[in-house]
Amino acid sequence: MSLPHTVQPTPDRAVARHPAWLPPEAFGPLGIRSALVCGTGPLVDTVVEELTRAGTRYGGRVHRHARAGAVELVLALTGADPLPPVAARLAGEVAGTLGAEGFLLDRSGHVPVLLADTPAGLLYGLFHLVRLGGSAFDLHPVERHRPALDRRMLDHWDNVDVHPVMGQVERGYAGGSIFWRDGAARNEPDRIREYGRLLAACGVNAITVNNVNVHATEARLLTDRLGDVAAIADLLRPYAVRVHLSVTFAAPVVLGGLPTADPLDDRVRAWWATATRQVYDRIPDFGGYVVKADSEGQPGPFTYGRDHADGANLLAGALAPFGGVVHWRAFVYNHRQDWRDRTTDRARAAYDHFAPLDGRFRDNVIVQVKHGPIDFQAREPVSPVLAAMPATRLAVEVQVTQEYTGQQRHVCYLGPWWSELLGFTPWGPQGRTVADIAAGAGRTGTGAGGGRTGTGAGAGRTDTGAAGGRTLPGGGLVGVANVGADPFWTGHPLAQANLYAFGRLGWDPRLDPRAVLDEWIGLTFPPSTTGDPALVRRTLHEIMDDSWRTYERYTAPLGVGFMVNPRDHYGPGVDGYEYSPWGTYHFADRDGVGVDRTRATGTGFTGQYPCPWAERYESVEQCPDELLLFFHHVPYDHVLRSGSTVIQHIYDTHFAGVEQVKTMRQRWQRLAGLVDAAVHARVSGLLEEQLRCAREWRDQINTYFFRKSGVPDTHSRPIH
Amino acid sequence: MSLPHTVQPTPDRAVARHPAWLPPEAFGPLGIRSALVCGTGPLVDTVVEELTRAGTRYGGRVHRHARAGAVELVLALTGADPLPPVAARLAGEVAGTLGAEGFLLDRSGHVPVLLADTPAGLLYGLFHLVRLGGSAFDLHPVERHRPALDRRMLDHWDNVDVHPVMGQVERGYAGGSIFWRDGAARNEPDRIREYGRLLAACGVNAITVNNVNVHATEARLLTDRLGDVAAIADLLRPYAVRVHLSVTFAAPVVLGGLPTADPLDDRVRAWWATATRQVYDRIPDFGGYVVKADSEGQPGPFTYGRDHADGANLLAGALAPFGGVVHWRAFVYNHRQDWRDRTTDRARAAYDHFAPLDGRFRDNVIVQVKHGPIDFQAREPVSPVLAAMPATRLAVEVQVTQEYTGQQRHVCYLGPWWSELLGFTPWGPQGRTVADIAAGAGRTGTGAGGGRTGTGAGAGRTDTGAAGGRTLPGGGLVGVANVGADPFWTGHPLAQANLYAFGRLGWDPRLDPRAVLDEWIGLTFPPSTTGDPALVRRTLHEIMDDSWRTYERYTAPLGVGFMVNPRDHYGPGVDGYEYSPWGTYHFADRDGVGVDRTRATGTGFTGQYPCPWAERYESVEQCPDELLLFFHHVPYDHVLRSGSTVIQHIYDTHFAGVEQVKTMRQRWQRLAGLVDAAVHARVSGLLEEQLRCAREWRDQINTYFFRKSGVPDTHSRPIH
Secondary structure (H helix, E strand, O other): OOOOOOOOOOOOOOOOOOOOOOOHHHHHHHHOOOEEEEOOOHHHHHHHHHHHHHHHHHOOOEEOOOOOOOOOEEEEEOOOOOOOHHHHHHHHHHOOOOOOOOEEEEEOOOOOEEEEOOHHHHHHHHHHHHHHHHHHHOOEEEEEEOOOOOOEEEEOOEEEEEEOOOEEEOOOOOOOOOOEEOOEEOOOHHHHHHHHHHHHHHOOOEEEOOOOOOOHHHHHHHOOOHHHHHHHHHHHHHHOOEEEEEOOOOHHHHOOOOOOOOOOOHHHHHHHHHHHHHHHHHOOOOOEEEEOOOOOOOOOHHHHOOOHHHHHHHHHHHHHHHOOEEEEEOOOOOOOOOOOOOOOOHHHHHHHHHHHHOOOOOOOEEEEEEOOOOOOOOOOOOOHHHHOOOOOEEEEEEEOOOOOOOOOOOOOOOHHHHHHHHHOOOOOOOOOOHHHHHHOOOOOOOOOOOOOOOOOOOOOOHHHOOOOOOOOOOOEEEEEOOOOOOOOOOOOHHHHHHHHHHHHHHHOOOOOHHHHHHHHHHHHOOHHHOOOHHHHHHHHHHHHOOHHHHHHHHOOOOOOOOOEOOOOOOOEOOOOOOOOOOOOOOOOOOOEEOOOOOOOOOOOHHHHOOOOHHHHHHOOOOOOHHHHHHHOOEEOOOEOOOOOEHHHHHHHHHHHHHHHHHHHHHHHHOOOOOOOHHHHHHHHHHHHHHHHHHHHHHHHHHHHHHHHHOOOOOOOOOOO | OOOOOOOOOOOOOOOOOOOOOOOHHHHHHHHOOOEEEEOOOHHHHHHHHHHHHHHHHHOOOEEOOOOOOOOOEEEEEOOOOOOOHHHHHHHHHHOOOOOOOOEEEEEOOOOOEEEEOOHHHHHHHHHHHHHHHHHHHOOEEEEEEOOOOOOEEEEOOEEEEEEOOOEEEOOOOOOOOOOEEOOEEOOOHHHHHHHHHHHHHHOOOEEEOOOOOOOHHHHHHHOOOHHHHHHHHHHHHHHOOEEEEEOOOOHHHHOOOOOOOOOOOHHHHHHHHHHHHHHHHHOOOOOEEEEOOOOOOOOOHHHHOOOHHHHHHHHHHHHHHHOOEEEEEOOOOOOOOOOOOOOOOHHHHHHHHHHHHOOOOOOOEEEEEEOOOOOOOOOOOOOHHHHOOOOOEEEEEEEOOOOOOOOOOOOOOOHHHHHHHHHOOOOOOOOOOHHHHHHOOOOOOOOOOOOOOOOOOOOOOHHHOOOOOOOOOOOEEEEEOOOOOOOOOOOOHHHHHHHHHHHHHHHOOOOOHHHHHHHHHHHHOOHHHOOOHHHHHHHHHHHHOOHHHHHHHHOOOOOOOOOEOOOOOOOEOOOOOOOOOOOOOOOOOOOEEOOOOOOOOOOOHHHHOOOOHHHHHHOOOOOOHHHHHHHOOEEOOOEOOOOOEHHHHHHHHHHHHHHHHHHHHHHHHOOOOOOOHHHHHHHHHHHHHHHHHHHHHHHHHHHHHHHHHOOOOOOOOOOO
């Protein structure tokens, strides 16, 4: 037997890049008007450049002088001088209240006026206008916008060297890296600038440029290859995107030649201080470090008998003088578990490691928590860590790259999932949301969970673990990037919507994900470029709105997770991890399936949640169906809240999921000739693969459980 | 989740190579005597060189003149002139009867006389004397030796370039290749010469220098990189080892620039003729080509609507003028099978493809047949192809490299298996053996199945498909090599015994594998180098004699096979291939397990055997226990011929297998200080890994079947 069956990577072709949500047509409604821009600075220059480019195409003009005469749109910094009369009074009233990234849009007069205290706010306001399109010029009451979360960051798991197993981009499904190629900087500044534009237009304001698994070459980005990082920072600065760097905790040893990386060692502290100062000498607005420590083989403080607070505070100390932050990942667990040992529960690990450290982290430490307790499965409960560290800045980490959600071969719009996540209330319906936690809101009673000031989420309750008198900013939202050198940026053209929705939901977590998708459709498929705009819009909604749940239907059932092929994580492998050391099991036998994580009889993981979720998850009757097998081991004839049995639910959802993919494919076919041909062809090909793969999931899952349970499908559909 | 759990390769260290079965001490009994060597030629020079080296160390002398005076040992070509009186009369009698590789040893007089018609025979006779050691000088009747099989060939699955998935050596477990490194010739002539000595000393007379999967660089060994092959041939020629080359069927296209590789196209024929002539210009004793065609992605005649006889005869035609042969592999099957389709049976494939072609192959085509119908599993029935092609030269292919038998981390002495295979009688106990078939013996009634003339295996019967009036030589025995750049040659020092046994059983298939192991122990652990020779010998027998069956006990049960991890094929993965396209399934469900290959209700594979095996395998009662699940799907409570149920047999053998590995480890420990320290340390470490892995097998297999069957172990041992 020779070569294994492998999934082919997306070819990295040298063709024109797709404009994503910033095609020229999206700027048409602005471009036909004459606009006035007041203010100075690089980001204001970006605004001017965008408007000038649009005007050049569509006939409008861009003025820089307040007395320019007849203008149809004003974008102004509140502190600009002079300001035109139409803006001056309002600017005087609101100056200093709009926030570091916020803006105000006044459409109550005859000329729309956009005001911001900062150039970044003006840039975000510009893209708000782009989203509004023609309606930017409709009469409308004054509105204020500011991001709910201060930091909306994408982590690129990009390697500089091609890793022998993981390739150029770990868990990347969109060709090579946009930053690196074969050990060197890719050196395509246009591509990076275009990427910066796309990020600014959806609200992302930070990225890491390298993988959290920091290999030998990548470690050196911190020191002798810092120039490569600075070059990226220079390209992204005009789009208000700050650059962060993943570093290895062992840097003082592997780069500095010290005998130790002990966080309490003075030489180590001095080494980090010096290294960090050199970074800021080169990149004054450098964002900070991201660290995966003591996890899956990465070095960390445990080597020296220290804990993660010691480790994180070491780097925080080095960054503090410059305003930088350290994102310290909470993804710490034993990846050499014995599958025979049913008492060890990987789901417990992050809480067990980090909750006891609450209060010990410096203020510029952000503990970055994966959204679920395991690892980016398509369905997991929300991580209990998020409710367990009131005195710590927490960021929520999601995977935009579709490692476990179809690898950008499957349509899987993740907006609804993130919306559900960000709106989850760990302390019950009246309590703070995950978005509030990521915003740092609620601890002092001042809700800041929303995108529009004054309409914040419910204020925190006294039992939610407010951090005493300390007021801490939030940690924000972090996503693992899904972007690569593919001409469509994301491999699957429709996966662009996930990148877009990530940024938009980070800015305003309460946005309806369908509305976000609608924005994306409007920008990406401008009516002027499609054959039947209404049909295109409706069809894309039909295909994408529920696609995450469709994916869930044909993959691992009822929250049990991880029934994937080892290594590449693509396609079904029901027992793929069942006897592995990775701590991801389903325990299916001839009688039943699922993981008992109750306090009463299981691993006790449910006890990591506050009430009411601790009780709800503990109860086999009250546990939500979609998470039943995450929390309980039940017999195949167990009756779900839906009224179906577990085994019949498995059969039904898997047959239904495949039918839904077939319907997706049919619907997409009706867009032939109505949308860009290259997009249509790429998506058509991928839908074939999605259907093939969904059938494979259906048949393997159904066959596996039929062979184990012996229970026939009540509808006698084919099971093998 | 990051890097998968991988098995570490054996490091390729630059330390002294282990002498294997040719340590200087093995030559001591010859080296202390004065010897006379009569004859000329390069191979005779090798004999002289060996004896001279031994004599230099031990005090003996080597004479080249028949009248040299007092000598204690004579080695002479029957045609040498002059011969000493002690040899002359006998030489005159037997000259021309000893065969191309045979020899005669006369120990009936006061000086042992070794005679051979050819230099190769003299060389093999020399190593026979080495094996005899001191007893070479005991009185003994005259004995004649000649190999049962003309060709004893090792196929090296070595790549010139490091393959991105398969590495330098596909399925290699002994470090890098001895021939190639990183795209170039390794250029270590001493290593290759030492290898040639080892091969000659166990009887191997042919090798391929590159993988049967011929990638781009490797294809060019046939043409512009032929010099690399010639260099290897030059180094191995003094040891009577001929070099063969794996070629791609697409060579006329990929190397020759032709638009086709159609075997019936005149341009293609001309291209192969020219290429082959150029090979023989450079390597006059070149052995021939090995081809894997239309298999696992390799090109072949099917592309052009031709069959395998057309394909093989094309190359045979090019080779025929020079006496070369083409080894054409019968390993052709659909590797994109649908696991849902239970009617397609990979076991049938080789027979279905090749049996109808019997009689259509040219005389210098050898169809190379894997020993079993699937793929080198630790237990398979003998391939029915071997009994189905009486008018075709057939070679039997076994895997010396331990892809599926522990990957040279586990002690697994394969001699007993090959012995069983070679002694198998497809037409029943009185019929020809597999060894006879590989020898080409029996078809004309002149048995040649044994290593000593006059004691051949049972003559062929008229119902065994003799090839009419045509007398064809056999195809020989082929093994996939287990050798690499590891200082112990084979990774696991005890795996050397497999290489040794392969050669010895190819020479004489009727040798008792325990006796072969005993030879190997005597040579590899010479009494003068060990602390307690008797204990060492006894202990090695205890550890190794039954180690193949021990391996079988703790791995896939009852012949079902292929319960391995995909890709690397190491360690248990019960469902690893169950839903794959590879055609290797066990069909376990809650009620039973096994593959129904009967004519009555299954795939009909049993019908490919002649009687009595067709009937025996067809019958669930008569089928040998060790192959039951290969041929039948039975309930877990099915009672075996042994009296145990299937499920209890699974539990019992798996617990027993691990206990036997523990015993191996204990036994090896008592050799500490008695054998070479480096050997002891390496084996000790590997036994730890073997025990760990055996436990993993035991627990995963037992747990898998307990979870499916629900049947408890009657002895209540721990199952997880």
